[in-house]
Amino acid sequence: MDSLKFDHDHENNSHIITNPLNPQEFRRHGHLIIDFIANYYQNIEKYQVLSQVKPCYLQKLLPESAPYHAEPIETILQDVQKYIMPGITHWQSPNYFAYFPSSGSVAGFVGEMLSTGFNVVGFNWMSSPAATELECIVMDWLGEMLKLPKSFLFYGNGGGVLDQMLSQFGRDKIGNLVVYGSNQTHSVLQKAAQIAGIYPKNFRVIKTTKSTLYGLCPNSLRATIQSDVQAGLVPLFLCATEGQDQLQEDQEQLQEDQEQLYEGQEQLQKEYVSHLEIDLRQKWKIEKHGDDEKQDHNTNTPFEFHPIGPLCEVAKDFGIWVHIDAAYAESAFICLEFRHFIDGIEGANSFSLNAHKWFFTTLDCCCLWVKDPSALIKSLSTNTEFLRNKASDSKQVMDYKDWQITLSRRFQAMKLWLVLRNYGVANLRNLLRRHVKMAKLFEELVGLDSQFEIIAPRNFALVCFRVLPSPKGMDGYEKGEAKQVERANELNKKLLESINGSGKVYMSPTMVDRAYIIRCAIGATLTEERHVTMAWKIIQEHADTLLSKY
């Protein structure tokens, strides 16, 4: 490329900048940008939720090279409005119901600004003690809100369950490691597994069906593990997930999953490690003491099916590391009426939550509780003269660099602290309940329309539904009539494209068994009842138009 234009540093620079962190400039630009974003939230409903631009739209609009001279912030903001905004898919829109929420908040934003303002690199305690210590405190606060056992908390008594298994196996066992997943999570889990060096041939995809509610049955799991152990293999990792809301979660949780895997791999010469995920399918409606086949879809008695306890029992028998990832729903567990979903958690080794999804904390903020942090530290700690300091040497402090892969680390705790304090436990609970209530409303609206079907029971604030080509559509599906299934899938795909193309709402699809499903995830901070009822009206209108063509 020709960059001759950069080759001569001529001095006729209209804007010579000597201090890019000038406090007066900071004040002026900062206030400008606050108003810009405040106006954005004020007018957010005017934008099409899903961006309707065509590929490479931006390349045609922006210059080929960076400007040689400085450009004023006002010009740049005009370009953000003119060129960037059309390419934004508005996750903060009250009409955003796709994938999972990315629920922003004023407190989260303010917290992010503070950590960006300080811009400290908190890789060890000394590099900014407040960053490390506030993180410990805030994790304990949230852990208490979730009623996690003390053993998960920094100021609790800690665990040590792994120590007795140290140095049992050799690193050369890596070829024997086995990862278990369901047919719902294949590609995702396999990415994690392969990155961690698991042989593809040792990746087990345990088939799940509607009859097993797309969830892993502990017994079949135990059987599979046993046969592998008999074959001299080492069970490393299990990820039991269900079709709809887990598919995304596995991917969202990939980083934590991988940290487990890296650790597992690194720890291999010391112990067996594995990972279990809670099957949200547990929330399927089963009669008390009912068997896998007997289902009652009208009651909701969670965890009669795959309670955490029994899962931990299986794990314990194989000396397996249990990681509980109840996915985006976890934040709801701060509400007393939902907490029982994680009863039995005391048997697990680690637990994770994405606060940047449904907890009003801006991207990104993954919380991971570990019973025995020494397992992480053993595998991830580094010590070079360059990083040595009295505090670390004194062993009185912890250095988060030893808990993670990278050295760099933002002041992450700040925004979570702001969210917890500026809203408080009571409001946070009520805000989550508000979303669940709206999801119930949406579910009821769908239920009232015989043209539609709730394909899977509602999990917290996620409703999975589809339109039926005919009232008989489902029979065809049940009887496995391929044509009927295909017709239903085609129809729902068209419906989703049609509503998303309108720019008025944005929802996303998934496949459950062979059925193409539409997911409505309620959790955007700005969403109110009126948006939910409007979304449903739009869906009905577009469905009517489509069905009239059939």
Add this chain to the structure above:
Amino acid sequence: MDSLKFDHDHENNSHIITNPLNPQEFRRHGHLIIDFIANYYQNIEKYQVLSQVKPCYLQKLLPESAPYHAEPIETILQDVQKYIMPGITHWQSPNYFAYFPSSGSVAGFVGEMLSTGFNVVGFNWMSSPAATELECIVMDWLGEMLKLPKSFLFYGNGGGVLDQMLSQFGRDKIGNLVVYGSNQTHSVLQKAAQIAGIYPKNFRVIKTTKSTLYGLCPNSLRATIQSDVQAGLVPLFLCATEGQDQLQEDQEQLQEDQEQLYEGQEQLQKEYVSHLEIDLRQKWKIEKHGDDEKQDHNTNTPFEFHPIGPLCEVAKDFGIWVHIDAAYAESAFICLEFRHFIDGIEGANSFSLNAHKWFFTTLDCCCLWVKDPSALIKSLSTNTEFLRNKASDSKQVMDYKDWQITLSRRFQAMKLWLVLRNYGVANLRNLLRRHVKMAKLFEELVGLDSQFEIIAPRNFALVCFRVLPSPKGMDGYEKGEAKQVERANELNKKLLESINGSGKVYMSPTMVDRAYIIRCAIGATLTEERHVTMAWKIIQEHADTLLSKY
């Protein structure tokens, strides 16, 4: 822990919050916080650069639990000032000279605010086309500023050098992979290697000495690789680094390194992969055409020692992937007078830069250019129904989820775009030159004091020096008199503790060979000449006090 206080949701909530993203609240809190941070920058010199708090200081100051009711932002900001500020190590202070710069800027901050405000999760093109497209454009802009060959740019012609080597080796070769490093980078590189599943026995630490200027000699490297290949092993990764400014960089670059490794591992069944880092030791002063032993420490003719070209030649002979990481200094390569440091880059496969260090972009912003992205995509792409969409299926767009480990992704390009536009190429070059000029000044000041020694030549804006117990201190060192060496190290350790303890400046240490060195890294945005001369005065004062006791 007792969380009974949370067990009853009584309704007497003083602050009931129904919309945490209320635009009016956003405006009010946003303006408050802008003034808070602006004041912080205005008064930043009043704070002790290195936090002087004791371990667990914060636990004693904050409540044990999250508040049940909402707390006003004003109260929280008072607590930030009262409780958090003392625990901050002020990376933005003009008197911060430790580790590496974390150079913030108004434009970087504003960009971060915008991406936080939009709070989009840009895992694929469709989830916010602008996020993906702006990133491609900005990476090309910066690539052009660095004069990278077209083959590294999105809108260049791309590479494909790896294709011919596909499916040559089996995954079971993982036990044969060899990673090469120098004795300067051991613990760090080993962390990366182990996480990626490299057997510790296949981790080669090639000894470097002062006589080889702590840099890897291509010939000895070639010999080591050859003997491994003859032994049937597979060279995967080489990291050639030098003592001072690389130690940190290896750790900072860990993530990129690991991405290379993950990829390498995942690609193993397809190709040989390795990784070379440019040895900043190249910037040691060597006579033109001089051999390794002959040194002239008064001239500066870089790259007579380890030019990129020859390194790529070695790599090519072994079909090795070459990654160039010239570390924090890279941003200086946008200046014509420094660009020759990366002459020969066209022979490399990938190139990385940390814009969050010395490029006025807030944490975090790592830029990675890859000649053949298909190598990454082959190993890191996932495809589930949940993420499928017309745009991705059309293959007209790229999805960054396939370039990285995690799914979640912030709108990273925004802040880099703001920095490039709001400052422009001319200012960015001059700002970097200003830092180099100040480092030259500091180097001169040290050079004028016979009690001090520049232990390693200045690299860009990094000066490495130490105080000498006596003018004869160095002789002792040269003769390897352990006592002398120890005495010098003890003295410099005390000096560093003394100046850092004063809270007036903050510098960090490193070991070069057996010598304890003090590093002065100039790059904080607010640093001016007066801060550099003041820092030097402080060092002299503290040194005099210490030496008077000897």
